[in-house]
Amino acid sequence: MSQRIVVDPVTRIEGHLRVDVEVDGGTVRNAWSSGTMWRGIELILEGRDPREAWLFTQRICGVCTTTHAIASVRAVENALGLEIPLNAQLIRNLILIAHAQHDHIVHFYHLSALDWVDVVSALKADPREAARIADSISEWPKNHWRELAAVRDKVQALVNSGQLGIFTNGYWGHPAMRLSPEVNLLATAHYLQALEYQRKANQVVAILGSKTPNIQNLAVGGVANAINLDNQATLNMTKLAHVRSLLDEVSQFVHQVYLPDVIAIGAMYPEWLGYGAGVTNYLAVPDLPLDTAGNTFDLPGGTIMNRDLGSYRRIATFNDEYFRDGVTESIAHAWYDGDWTRHPYEGETVPNYTGFEDNGRYSWIKAPRFNDQPMQVGPLAHVLVGYAAGDPLFRKYVDHALTTASSIAGTQIGVNALHSTLGRHLGRAIRANVLADLGPKHWQLLLDNIGSGDTTTFNDFEFPRGEIRGFGFHEAPRGALSHWVVIDDGAIKNYQTVVPSTWNAGPRDERNRLGPYEASLMANPVADPERPLEVVRTIHSFDPCIACAIHTQDVEGNEVSRVKVLGT
Amino acid sequence: MTPQPACAVLGLGNVLMHDDGFGPYAARSFGAAYEPHPDVAVVDVGTPGLDLVPYLMGYEIVIVLDTIRLDVAPGTMKVYGKPVLLNQPPKERLSPHDPGLAATLRLLELQGTAPREVVLVGVVPEAVNTQLGLSDAVLASVPDALSTVAAALTRLGRPVQRRAEPDAPDLWWLRPAPPSDFALSPPLSGR
Numbered sequence: 008m009s010q011r012i013v014v015d016p017v018t019r020i021e022g023h024l025r026v027d028v029e030v031d032g033g034t035v036r037n038a039w040s041s042g043t044m045w046r047g048i049e050l051i052l053e054g055r056d057p058r059e060a061w062l063f064t065q066r067i068c069g070v071c072t073t074t075h076a077i078a079s080v081r082a083v084e085n086a087l088g089l090e091i092p093l094n095a096q097l098i099r100n101l102i103l104i105a106h107a108q109h110d111h112i113v114h115f116y117h118l119s120a121l122d123w124v125d126v127v128s129a130l131k132a133d134p135r136e137a138a139r140i141a142d143s144i145s146e147w148p149k150n151h152w153r154e155l156a157a158v159r160d161k162v163q164a165l166v167n168s169g170q171l172g173i174f175t176n177g178y179w180g181h182p183a184m185r186l187s188p189e190v191n192l193l194a195t196a197h198y199l200q201a202l203e204y205q206r207k208a209n210q211v212v213a214i215l216g217s218k219t220p221n222i223q224n225l226a227v228g229g230v231a232n233a234i235n236l237d238n239q240a241t242l243n244m245t246k247l248a249h250v251r252s253l254l255d256e257v258s259q260f261v262h263q264v265y266l267p268d269v270i271a272i273g274a275m276y277p278e279w280l281g282y283g284a285g286v287t288n289y290l291a292v293p294d295l296p297l298d299t300a301g302n303t304f305d306l307p308g309g310t311i312m313n314r315d316l317g318s319y320r321r322i323a324t325f326n327d328e329y330f331r332d333g334v335t336e337s338i339a340h341a342w343y344d345g346d347w348t349r350h351p352y353e354g355e356t357v358p359n360y361t362g363f364e365d366n367g368r369y370s371w372i373k374a375p376r377f378n379d380q381p382m383q384v385g386p387l388a389h390v391l392v393g394y395a396a397g398d399p400l401f402r403k404y405v406d407h408a409l410t411t412a413s414s415i416a417g418t419q420i421g422v423n424a425l426h427s428t429l430g431r432h433l434g435r436a437i438r439a440n441v442l443a444d445l446g447p448k449h450w451q452l453l454l455d456n457i458g459s460g461d462t463t464t465f466n467d468f469e470f471p472r473g474e475i476r477g478f479g480f481h482e483a484p485r486g487a488l489s490h491w492v493v494i495d496d497g498a499i500k501n502y503q504t505v506v507p508s509t510w511n512a513g514p515r516d517e518r519n520r521l522g523p524y525e526a527s528l529m530a531n532p533v534a535d536p537e538r539p540l541e542v543v544r545t546i547h548s549f550d551p552c553i554a555c556a557i558h559t560q561d562v563e564g565n566e567v568s569r570v571k572v573l574g575t
Numbered sequence: 576m577t578p579q580p581a582c583a584v585l586g587l588g589n590v591l592m593h594d595d596g597f598g599p600y601a602a603r604s605f606g607a608a609y610e611p612h613p614d615v616a617v618v619d620v621g622t623p624g625l626d627l628v629p630y631l632m633g634y635e636i637v638i639v640l641d642t643i644r645l646d647v648a649p650g651t652m653k654v655y656g657k658p659v660l661l662n663q664p665p666k667e668r669l670s671p672h673d674p675g676l677a678a679t680l681r682l683l684e685l686q687g688t689a690p691r692e693v694v695l696v697g698v699v700p701e702a703v704n705t706q707l708g709l710s711d712a713v714l715a716s717v718p719d720a721l722s723t724v725a726a727a728l729t730r731l732g733r734p735v736q737r738r739a740e741p742d743a744p745d746l747w748w749l750r751p752a753p754p755s756d757f758a759l760s761p762p763l764s765g766r
Contacts (some may be wrong), residue, residue: 047705051591054752062747066591069622117625117682199686202628207631220623498752566714
C-alpha cells in the first residue's frame with residue numbers, strides 16, 4: 008500500500024512550503040511542492056517612483072534583502088540604459104560577495120548540517136581522535152582536541168539539563184545517520200564556530216551598506232557611499248582595511264572548514280551522490296561585473312540542458328537577449344486567475360484560491376520556464392555553468408573537491424555525481440570558495456581605481472517620457488534572481504520578480520512537467536515514513552526560502568504535528 | 576568602530592504585509608518618540624530568521640517588538656520573558672526563516688552569547704496580507720507598546736526619556752505614491 012507523507016510546518020498564518028510525497032515500498036513515487044509565494048509586489052509598486060522600488064523589494068524577504076535591492080536597481084538602470092561608475096560596481100560586488108558567503112555558511116551549518124550530523128552521537132567521541140581526523144583533512148587551527156573536548160562538554164551539559172534546546176527536533180539515532188562519533192563532534196564544533204564567521208561576513212555588508220539587514224547605500228545610478236580615503240565620515244582607508252581583514256578571516260573559514268567538511272560528509276554518504284538529481288537543466292546568470300556597463304564579469308552565466316556540459320550556452324551581458332527572451336511563467340497549477348504562460352513584462356498576479364488539488368492547482372508559486380523548459384537554479388547550477396564555461400576558479404575547486412572526496416571514499420567520484428542532493432551542498436561550498444578568492448580581488452580593484460583618482464560613485468539621469476522596459480538579474484545565494492520593470496512616464500507600470508525559489512519550488516506546468524523540488528524527490532528512499540529525514544535532506548539541499556513574507560511569534564500556540572502520514 | 580551598545584530594541588516583521596509591519600512601525604516610532612540612549616540601539620530588522628544572530632549575540636538586554644499569534648481580539652498586547660521563549664517547542668526547519676527568535680536564542684544560549692534579558696512585546700494582528708500600513712486595532716496598540724518598552728528599559732536599568740518634541744518617525748513605506756506626472760515636470764533626475 009502506498010502512503011502519503013505531508014511535510015507541512017504550516018501552522019502559521021499564510022503558511023510556508025509544504026511538501027507531499029507518495030511513498031511505496033520505501034521509495035518516493037510522486038511528489039508535490041506547494042508554497043505561498045503570494046506577494047503581489049507589483050500591487051504595491053504600481054504608480055511609484057522607480058528610484059525607490061529597491062527600498063520596497065528588499066523587504067520582500069528578510070533573509071535575501073540585499074539581493075532584491077541589487078536586482079531592482081539593476082532593472083531600472085537597464086530600462087534607462089544607464090551605466091554606473093566603476094567604484095559603484097565594485098562596492099556592490101563586495102557586498103554581494105560577503106552576503107553570499109554569509110548565506111552559504113549559515114545554510115550549511117545552521118540550516119542543514121543537522122540532517123547529516125547526529126549531535127547526540129558526538130557525546131561518544133574521543134576528542135583526540137576527532138582532532139587527528141581533522142588534522143588529516145585541514146590546517147584549521149581551531150581543531151585542537153581541547154577545543155573539541157569543550158564542545159563535547161557543552162553538549163553533554165545540555166543533555167544533562169534534560170532538554171536539548173536547539174537540537175530538540177533532530178533526527179537523532181535515525182538509521183540514515185551514519186557518521187562516526189568523532190566526525191559528528193567535529194561538525195558540531197564547526198556548527199558553533201560558524202556563528203562567529205557568518206557574523207564577520209555580515210559585518211562587511213554592514214560597513215559597506217551602511218546598515219544591515221536592510222542596506223541603505225544603494226541608488227539607481229550607483230551607490231550613496233561617498234569616498235574620501237582620509238575622511239572619517241566617508242568610505243575611508245580605515246573602513247576599507249577593516250573590510251579586508253574581515254574578508255580574509257571569512258575566506259580562511261570557508262577554505263579550511265566549510266569545504267573540507269562538505270567534502271568529508273559527501274564522501275561518507277556516497278549514496279546521496281546518487282539521489283536527488285531531479286531537473287538537470289541548469290540556469291545561472293553572470294555576476295560581479297568588471298566594467299561600468301555590465302559587459303564583462305568575473306562569474307560566468309549560461310544554461311546547461313539535460314546534464315550535458317557540452318550544451319553550455321552563454322549568457323553574456325546585462326542586456327543579454329537569450330536570457331531576456333527566454334523567461335516565462337506558467338500559472339496552470341497555481342492559484343491565480345486565468346490559465347496562461349507569459350513573459351514577466353506581461354505578467355500579472357490576480358489570486359484565485361481554489362484549494363489543494365493533486366491534479367489541479369496546488370500552489371501560490373508560479374512555474375517559471377526557460378525556453379519552455381523547467382530549470383534548476385542555485386549554486387550547483389552556477390558551479391556546473393562555470394565548469395562548463397572553463398572558468399579557471401570553478402575548475403580549480405571542482406577538481407579539488409572531487410579528487411579529495413574520491414580519495415576519502417576510496418572510489419572515483421566524477422562531475423556526474425554533482426547532479427544529486429549532496430552535489431547541491433558541494434556546489435554551494437565550491438561557490439563559497441570561488442567567492443573567497445574573488446573578495447580580495449575586488450577589494451584590490453576598488454582600491455586601485457580609487458588610487459587612480461576616481462572617487463565617483465553615482466551617475467545622474469532623467470526618465471524619458473513614454474514607456475521603457477528593463478530587467479535586472481543577480482546570481483543570488485539561492486540562484487538566478489531577476490526583476491522586470493515597465494516604466495511609463497517615469498512611474499512604475501508593471502513590476503515582476505522571478506526568484507530562485509520559484510524556479511526550484513514551482514509546481515507542475517501546463518504540460519504537467521514537475522518542478523525541480525518535485526522531480527528531485529522521485530525515487531528518494533524513505534526508511535521511516537514517520538521520520539522522513541530523506542525527504543528533508545533533499546529539500547534542504549536546495550536552500551529553500553519560501554516563507555519570505557511574514558514574521559509572527561507563536562509563543563502560546565500548539566504546534567500541529569509537522570509530519571503527517573496518510574494511507575492512500 | 577564605535578563599541579556595540581549593550582541593549583537593543585528590535586522591530587520584527589514585514590512592512591509590506593499589513594499588520595505584520597507592527598514591529599518595524601513600533602521600533603521606528605519608539606526611536607522618534609524617546610531620547611536616544613547611547614547604550615540602546617533601536618533597529619527595524621525586518622524578517623531575518625537566523626540572521627537575527629548579529630542583533631542578539633553579545634547584547635545584554637534585547638527588547639523585541641513583533642506580532643504574536645493568539646486567539647484573542649486584534650490589537651491585544653502581551654509581554655513575554657526569555658524563559659517562555661526558550662520553552663517553545665522547536666519547529667521543523669524548512670526555510671531560513673524557520674529558526675526564528677526562539678531558535679536563535681537557543682543557539683546562542685548553547686554558544687554562551689545569548690542576551691541575559693529578553694522581553695517580547697507582542698501584539699495580535701488583525702490581518703496579514705500584501706498591503707501597506709496597519710489596521711486600526713493594531714495602530715491603536717502602538718502607544719501602549721512604546722510605553723511598555725520604555726518601562727522595561729527603565730526596570731532593566733536603562734531609563735529612557737520621552738522627547739520634549741518628538742521627531743517624525745521615518746515610515747518611508749507609508750509615503751504616498753507620487754502623482755502620475757510627477758517625474759516629468761520638472762525633469763526628474765537621479766536625486
